[in-house]
Amino acid sequence: EAGVAxxxxxxxxxxxxxxxxxxxxxxxxxxxxxxxxILGQGPKLLIQFQNNGVVDDSQLPKDRFSAERLKGVxxxxxxxxxxxxDSAVYLCASSLSRANEKLFFGSGTQLSVL
Amino acid sequence: GNSVTQMEGPxxxxxxxxxxxxxxxxxxxxxxxxxxxxxxxxGLQLLLKATKADDKGSNKGFEATYRKETTSFHLEKGSVQVxxxxxxxxxxxxxxxxxxxxxxxxxxxxxx
Numbered sequence: 001e002a003g004v005a006x007x008x009x010x011x012x013x014x015x016x017x018x019x020x021x022x023x024x025x026x027x028x029x030x031x032x033x034x035x036x037x038i039l040g041q042g043p044k045l046l047i048q049f050q051n052n053g054v055v056d057d058s059q060l061p062k063d064r065f066s067a068e069r070l071k072g073v074x075x076x077x078x079x080x081x082x083x084x085x086d087s088a089v090y091l092c093a094s095s096l097s098r099a100n101e102k103l104f105f106g107s108g109t110q111l112s113v114l
Numbered sequence: 115g116n117s118v119t120q121m122e123g124p125x126x127x128x129x130x131x132x133x134x135x136x137x138x139x140x141x142x143x144x145x146x147x148x149x150x151x152x153x154x155x156x157g158l159q160l161l162l163k164a165t166k167a168d169d170k171g172s173n174k175g176f177e178a179t180y181r182k183e184t185t186s187f188h189l190e191k192g193s194v195q196v197x198x199x200x201x202x203x204x205x206x207x208x209x210x211x212x213x214x215x216x217x218x219x220x221x222x223x224x225x226x
Contacts (some may be wrong), residue, residue: 104159
């Protein structure tokens with residue numbers, strides 16, 4: 001079974017630039033998550049989708065971050081404009097449903113903002 | 115709010131040593147508890163879980179018991195291998211969204 005695919009693997013940008021990350025979840029998984037993992041910390045949930053609807057975006061900095069999951073399959077997370085403190089690994093995860101507690105994670109996108 | 119506290123790392127052990135990684139949690143209700151593992155260059159993967167008090171989760175020789183009275187979920191393995199070298203995350207989920215809250219992670223290095 002193919003896992004959660006993310007791209008790019010690495011990204012280096014300057015502050016105030018914009019960046020986008022892409023995620024393709026496991027086929028058939030209805031729930032998709034974006035997590036931010038800052039060095040030395042555990043992953044923090046940014047946004048959770050159920051199919052193409054947002055379930056939880058309470059910790060998403062909406063003035064600069066946006067995410068969409070058109071057609072309920074793959075998803076894009078965007079940062080515009082980026083700040084130095086956005087340097088982190090951005091993890092995408094998926095699960096069969098909201099009530100299924102087993103998450104499958106991608107390898108992540110490592111973002112460095114200079 | 116919910117929170118998870120893990121023992122500070124890094125932890126360095128010799129092969130066949132006994133492993134304990136401590137994890138305690140704070141939650142308002144009755145969460146499910148998890149250990150996730152991240153091997154070098156890979157994504158996080160679920161190692162084991164427990165959904166109610168006194169449940170024991172186990173997988174690949176690792177075990178953890180859900181202790182409601184001490185709000186703990188310590189990870190143990192009787193004899194570690196070099197291949198167990200990874201970062202281990204304790205996590206909980208609670209509420210209708212089953213939102214996961216993670217600890218900071220503990221880096222384990224096992225030397226031959």
